[in-house]
Amino acid sequence: MKILVTAKRVEDPESKIKVKADGSGIVQEGLKYKMNPFDEIAVEEGLRLTAKHGGEVVVVSIGPKDVQEQLRHALAMGAARAVWVNHPGPLDPMGAAGLLQKVVEKEKPDLCILGKQSIDDDQGQTGQYLAEWLGWSQGTFASKLDSLESEAEKAKAPAIELSADGKTLQVVREVDSGLATLACSLPAVVTTDLRLNQPRYASLPGIMKAKNKPIEELTPAGLGVDVGLQVEVLRMSPPPPRKAGVKVGDVQELFQKLKNEAKVL
C-alpha cells in the first residue's frame, strides 16, 4: 500500500507568538518551528499501516527550503522518501489542496493521510478539498476507539483498519454525539484528529538514515497549479491581554464572588 502523508512546517506551539505592530503578520525572528502535530499523527498512522500491510510512506511538504527540516523529520521517523513543493510565498487551503492534487496524480498513492488542520492558521479545509477534487472518499477527523493507554496503542497497531480484500478502510471519527464509524472505499483521503495515535520519536539511527533518503523538488509552475490566493489575510491582531486575577482568602469568599460578582452560581 502506498500512502502519501503531509508534513507542514508550523510555529512551535510552545513558542511565544507576537503579532507585528503593523498587523501584517507575526514576528518570525527567534521562533522555533516544527512539524504540524496533526501531520505528525498522520505520518505515524501511515508508518503503522505500511508496517502491517507492506508498502511505503511518501511525505510531502509545501513551502520554502526550510520545510526540508520537517521532511527530514518524517524521513527520520521512517518515511521512505519525500516530495518538496518549493513555494516560498503565502498559500491558502485551496492552493495547498491544488498542489497536493497534482502530487497525488503523479505519485498515485492508495491513501492520503493529512492532519485535520494545521495549528498555525487552523483552517481545517485542505483534506476535504483534496478528496473532493480527486473524487475520492474521505474520512475526516479520524480518531481511535481505544484509549491512548490501551494495549493496541502500546503495540503500535494502526487505528485505521483495512478490510480483508484490501479495498475498504474503516475510519472512526469524532462527531458531536460520540464516535461514528465509516467505511471508505480506496483510494481515500483521511484526516487525523488528536487521539488517533501517539507519534513515535525519530530514533538516532533513523536521523542518520534520513540524511541519505531522497527529497524530490517540485514547483507550482511545474505542476501547473495557480496558487493565487482566494483568501486574503487583511490584518492580524493579538488577543486582548488578560486582566489580573484576584486572590481569595477561603472557599467561602470564592463562592460569594462566584455568586454575587461573576453571577455564575
Added chain:
Amino acid sequence: MDSPPEVAALYRLDDSLSEPERAVREVVARLVQSEVLPVIGQHFRAGTFPAQVVARLGELGVLGANLGGYGCAGLSNVAYGLAMQELERGDSGLRSFASVQTSLVMWPIHRYGSEEQKQRWLPRLARGEAIGCFGLTETEAGSDPASLRTRAARTKGGYVLNGSKAWITNGALAHLALVWAKTDDGGPESVRGFLVDTTTRGFSAREIPGKFSLRASSTAELSLVDVRVEESDVLPGVHGLKGPLSCLNQARAGIAFSVTGAAIACFEGARAHALERQQFGRPIAAFQLTQAKLADMLERIVVAQTLGLHLLRQKDAGRASPTLVSLAKRANVRAALTTAREARSIYGASGITDDTPPIRHLLNLESVYTYEGTHEVHTLVLGKAITGIDAFG
C-alpha cells in the same frame, strides 16, 4: 521558562551544527522534557535509578550512538555529545549511566573486542537490554590505577579473578562488568580487560549507601571471589593500562561537552526564578548583583559550550589530544559547578530544597568534578604539558 531567543542562541550554537545534529538534540531534549524531568526529583529524593528510561534510550538508539555497526547509530561525536548534554540537562546521574554504557563498556568492546564479543554484547547493550559497568577504580587505587590489586590468575582455558572495585557507576544494575585486573606477574603492563557476566558465581555488587550526589544513579562496590572467566572473555585487542585509560579519554571528552547541560538547566531555572521572585517591590532580577550573577553564568556557559564544541569537532577529525581533553573537562566541569552554586544562591532559601533543580545539579556535579580524572589530576596533566615536568612524583 526559556531564555529570550537571542540569549539561548549564544549557547545553542545552532548555526555551528548540522541539521542531523540539531535533530538528535531535539529528540533527546523531548525525551528528557516529557519522561525524565517529571520524575527525576522523586528518584533523586528516593535514591533510585529511573530504570524505565533505559529502554527508551535503547529504543531511540542513544546508547553507543557514536559507534558504528552492531545496532549502533554511527553518529558524530558532536551529535552524540549533544544527546548527552540533553540527558545531563535532566540529571548528571542519568547521563553518567549513558556515558559508562557507551564510552566505558561499548567503546572498549567495539575497539578491543573479538568479533564474537561484539556480536554477543553490543546489540544488547545498544538496546538497553543489558547494562554494563566499568571496574577499574579500587578503594586504594583511584587516581593511581597502576596500583590496582585485582588479580587474574591463569587457569586451564581461562582466568580466575579475585579482588574488589569501588565507586562503580551502574555497578548494582549491571549485567556485564568490564573488570580490569593484573594477570599473574603483577605489573601495570599486565593489566587486561575481562568481560564478566555479573551472574557468574563469586561476583557480587553492593550499593554504596549515604550518597548525597548522583542519587538517581547506582554507585557500587564490586567483589570478585574466585570468579572464573573463559579465555574468550578477555578483550584481545589491548594490553596494559592504556586500555582503561583510552576508555576514560573517550568518556571525558563526552563529559566535557555534556556537563554544560546541567549548567544550562541551572541558568534557565535561576533566570525564571529571578524574574518571578519579588523583594522590595521588584523582581530580584532587577537588582544589579543578581544581574551580575546571571551574566557570569551565561558567560561561563557560552565559553564552555564553545570549548566543548571545539573539542568534539577536533575529536571527529581525529585530532583531540589528551591535553585538550583534560583542559576541557577541567574547565567545563568547574564552570558548571560554579554556575550551579550561583543558581542555587539566586533561589535563596528555597534553593536548599530538592523542589528546585540547582541543588540537585550542584550535588551531582561534585561527583563529576572528581570522577573521570579528578580536577586536580587534570590540573597536573596540564602542568606537565606546559612545563614538561611530571608533578605526579
